[in-house]
Amino acid sequence: MTADDNRAAEGPDNVDETGAPSGGEAMDDNDAVWRLLSDLSEDDPVAPPVGLRAAVLAGARSEGANRPLPRADQLPAAGVPYLRQLIELSSLGPALIARTAQEPVLGEWTATDVLAHLLAVDALAGAALGLPTPPETGSGADVLTRTASARSGPAGASLREALAVWRAQAAAIARHTAAVGEPGMARQVPYLGTVMAAGDVLLDRAFETWVHAEDLRTVLGRPALDPAPGDVHLMSDLGVRMLPGAWLSAGGDLDDELVHLVLTGPGGGAWRVGPRGAAALPDAGPAGWRPGLAAVVVMDGIDFCRLAGGRAEPHSVPHRVEGDRAAGAHVLAATALLARP
Amino acid sequence: MLPDHAEVILTDDELVRRLGLGDEVALAAAYDRFATMVHAVATRVCGERHAAEDVTQQVFLQLWTSPGTFDGHKGSLRGWLAVLAHRRAVDWVRREAVRSRPSDARVDDPAPSAEEQAMDATVARRVAAAVDQLPETYREVVRMLYYEELPVRVIADRLGIPEGTTKTRLRAARQRLAAELAAAGWAGA
Numbered sequence: 334m335t336a337d338d339n340r341a342a343e344g345p346d347n348v349d350e351t352g353a354p355s356g357g358e359a360m361d362d363n364d365a366v367w368r369l370l371s372d373l374s375e376d377d378p379v380a381p382p383v384g385l386r387a388a389v390l391a392g393a394r395s396e397g398a399n400r401p402l403p404r405a406d407q408l409p410a411a412g413v414p415y416l417r418q419l420i421e422l423s424s425l426g427p428a429l430i431a432r433t434a435q436e437p438v439l440g441e442w443t444a445t446d447v448l449a450h451l452l453a454v455d456a457l458a459g460a461a462l463g464l465p466t467p468p469e470t471g472s473g474a475d476v477l478t479r480t481a482s483a484r485s486g487p488a489g490a491s492l493r494e495a496l497a498v499w500r501a502q503a504a505a506i507a508r509h510t511a512a513v514g515e516p517g518m519a520r521q522v523p524y525l526g527t528v529m530a531a532g533d534v535l536l537d538r539a540f541e542t543w544v545h546a547e548d549l550r551t552v553l554g555r556p557a558l559d560p561a562p563g564d565v566h567l568m569s570d571l572g573v574r575m576l577p578g579a580w581l582s583a584g585g586d587l588d589d590e591l592v593h594l595v596l597t598g599p600g601g602g603a604w605r606v607g608p609r610g611a612a613a614l615p616d617a618g619p620a621g622w623r624p625g626l627a628a629v630v631v632m633d634g635i636d637f638c639r640l641a642g643g644r645a646e647p648h649s650v651p652h653r654v655e656g657d658r659a660a661g662a663h664v665l666a667a668t669a670l671l672a673r674p
Numbered sequence: 675m676l677p678d679h680a681e682v683i684l685t686d687d688e689l690v691r692r693l694g695l696g697d698e699v700a701l702a703a704a705y706d707r708f709a710t711m712v713h714a715v716a717t718r719v720c721g722e723r724h725a726a727e728d729v730t731q732q733v734f735l736q737l738w739t740s741p742g743t744f745d746g747h748k749g750s751l752r753g754w755l756a757v758l759a760h761r762r763a764v765d766w767v768r769r770e771a772v773r774s775r776p777s778d779a780r781v782d783d784p785a786p787s788a789e790e791q792a793m794d795a796t797v798a799r800r801v802a803a804a805v806d807q808l809p810e811t812y813r814e815v816v817r818m819l820y821y822e823e824l825p826v827r828v829i830a831d832r833l834g835i836p837e838g839t840t841k842t843r844l845r846a847a848r849q850r851l852a853a854e855l856a857a858a859g860w861a862g863a
Contacts, residue, residue, distance in 0.1 A: 364749025365820040366798040369805075371756035372820075373852045374714035376845075379723070381713040381730055386705055389731055390698060393738045397696050407695075463699040505698050512697035 390465040398501040403511040411518045411532030412510035414539035414564035419503045421558060422451075422546045426496045428553050438552045439545075447545050448495035449488045450674070453479035454541065455502055458534050461522040464505055469498050476525065476674055503542075510535060525673075527578075536571045539564065544642035565600025565634050572641045572671055573604040573611045580667035581608070590627035590660045596634035606664060621655060628656035630664050640665065643672030686744075686751035693741035701738050708752060709734070712759040718856075719763035725770075729762045736762075760797060761790050804854045812847035815840055 402420070405413050429444045438444050449471075456470035457479060471483030488495040510517070518532030529537075543560055550558060560568065573594060591607045593614070603614040622629045632652035639645040647665035654661030684692070684703060692700035709730060716729035736758060737744075744754050786794070805816055818829045830840040 362802070362821060363794070363798050364753040365823075366801045367753035367756040367760075368750060369816065369820045369848075369851070370760070370797070370801055370855075371711045371715060371752055373848050373855065374718050374756075375711045376848055376852065378710050378714040379717050379726070381709050382727065385713075385727055385730060386702075386709065389705055389709075389734045390702060392731065392735055393698055393701050396735070396739060397698070400696055403695065463702070465698055465702060505696075508696035509699050512692040512695040512700060 387465070387467070391467055394465070394467065394501050394505055397505060397508065398497070400504075402504055403507055407511045408507070409510065409513075409515040409518045409532065411530075411535050411567065412507065414560060414567055415503075415510070415535045415542065416507050417561060417564060418539045418542035418546060419500070419507060422542055422549070423496075423500055425546065425549050425553065426500075429496070429549060430492055432553065436552060439548050443492075444549060444552070445489060445492040445495050446484055447548060448492065448499050449483040449486075450480045451542060451545055452488055452495065452499040452502060453483040455499065455506065455538055456483075458524060458538050459502060459506055461524045461534055462506065462509055462531060464502075464509055470502060480674070506535070506538070533571050533574075536567055540568045540571070540638070540642065543568075543638075544644060547644065559599070559635050560638075562600035565598075565638065566602055569596055569600065569602065569634050569637055570604070570613060572637065572668065573606060573613075575671055576606050576611055576664065576667045577608055579670040580663065590657070590663070591625065592627050592660055592664050593629045594637075594664060595629060595631045596637050597631060598634045601634040626656060627660035628654050628658070628664075630654055630661045637668060640668045641671040643669070687746045689751065690741045690744050690746065693738060701734065704737060704751070705734055708755050711752065712755050715756050715759040716763045719760060720766050725763070725766045729759060729766060732762045733758045757794055761786065761793070764793065800858060801851070801855065804851050804858075807854070808847055808850060812843055812850065815843045816847050816851075819844060 402416065405416055408416055435443055438447050442450070452469075453471040454476055456466045457474075457476070459470070460466050469483070469487050471479040471481075471486065471488075473479040473482050483489060488498045513520075513531075518530060518535075520531045521528050522531050522534060524534045524537075539560075547557055550556070559565065576594075589608055591605065593603060594606050594611075595601070595603045604611050605614055630652060631654075632650065636645060636650050636652070640647065640650050647662070647669050650665065652661075652665065684700070689700050689704055693704070712733050713726055713730045716726040716733075717723070720726050720729060733755060737755065744751060805813060808816065814833070815829055818824045818832070819826070824832070826837055826840050826844075830837040833840065
């Protein structure tokens with residue numbers, strides 16, 4: 334069959350007398366025409382200016398800021414805690430603007446600085462996930478450089494602006510998470526000098542957002558707001574899995590010690606922590622020391638999170654050690670090493 | 675700079691599904707894949723650099739806000755974006771003709787008007803007619819590539835000619851078509 338035969342079989346034209354597309358097959362022909370036309374144009378293209386891409390993406394972010402957030406049931410499990418912290422921190426916005434724009438919240442940082450910091454580190458996470466990082470989210474590849482850059486930009490000049498830019502980016506992260514779904518969570522991405530699963534990056538962001546939301550609630554005189562139990566569990570699990578690396582990267586030595594860490598309270602659980610890794614124990618069972626274990630460390634799950642977030646000290650955080658007290662102290666010290674600015 | 679995963683080729687349907695959920699990564703991927711083409715169509719029709727940029731931005735904003743108006747059963751995303759680029763560019767040309775302001779573009783109403791549909795059909799007819807006027811050796815490669823969607827390798831096999839010759843014929847055919855359509859006016863209106 335020749336091309337002409339095909340053409341005859343398809344009919345003389347792909348539009349009816351009114352000029353409207355005349356049916357399914359004809360639409361295919363129309364598509365062929367437009368693909369041909371697009372190739373004709375592209376044969377001798379004038380490349381769009383470099384800045385146009387950023388302008389298009391900035392326009393999209395600005396438009397997207399007015400859209401509703403995705404629902405929790407649209408997100409993979411690892412994305413849900415971040416969405417909830419995004420909502421909780423957003424809800425503090427009006428009170429922060431009314432009362433605390435210039436008040437120190439964390440050291441010398443004001444609420445504006447805290448938001449600029451979250452904005453900057455979220456941008457590093459966003460970049461890892463493939464999202465655009467507009468200039469107002471700061472520049473630089475590490476937390477401190479990027480934070481300084483964001484603080485010196487428009488977000489650092491106004492709490493209202495910091496909140497708006499932070500929230501627009503956070504919403505973009507949540508929407509991307511909904512779009513890639515569960516299959517996207519296992520993808521390994523570069524983040525803060527290491528490589529981790531995209532789902533863990535989101536848990537890290539949820540965790541830090543909660544830590545700083547607690548700082549802001551404190552300055553507002555509001556009570557602490559624990560994450561939902563399921564979120565506590567996921568964030569604790571990430572923290573526990575990072576313990577061996579944190580300990581070793583700080584020059585520590587776990588001496589082949591095997592420790593069980595039991596976190597109590599809503600969202601708690603039990604984990605086996607050793608020099609080569611950490612894993613959740615499928616069935617916590619009755620916690621207690623047994624031969625083969627260096628120690629069992631028991632503490633409240635929220636206290637563990639506060640210790641990992643730099644909001645508690647190893648020597649003062651309530652805990653109980655069964656077995657070797659030094660091994661137990663190693664675990665607490667390693668947890669405190671997880672804290673970063 | 676996008677990490678390597680953004681370069682994974684998503685299908686039209688997957689791109690549009692993600693855009694429907696407001697995924698900026700999907701928009702960036704669509705831009706990287708189609709912006710040169712959209713900008714080229716706009717440049718051809720408008721003949722003016724700033725207008726082509728404006729049209730390109732409008733097309734991708736429309737893709738972002740109304741991805742649901744693309745129907746994968748009716749054609750390719752590439753073809754659909756070419757249609758949008760052409761429509762928006764013709765809008766600009768017409769506004770210029772009456773000296774109105776370029777920013778009056780109707781990007782917020784993604785549904786094509788009856789007039790726009792008629793214009794699309796006119797362009798489609800014009801292109802189809804130009805294809806019909808091509809010498810047979812050119813016409814057959816164009817039809818096989820665009821209408822039958824055959825890969826160049828298969829076209830070469832069918833015609834019993836080398837792939838290089840097939841590509842040469844395609845290039846020559848497109849040059850003739852471009853010249854023909856330029857003479858007739860790309861705006862098609």
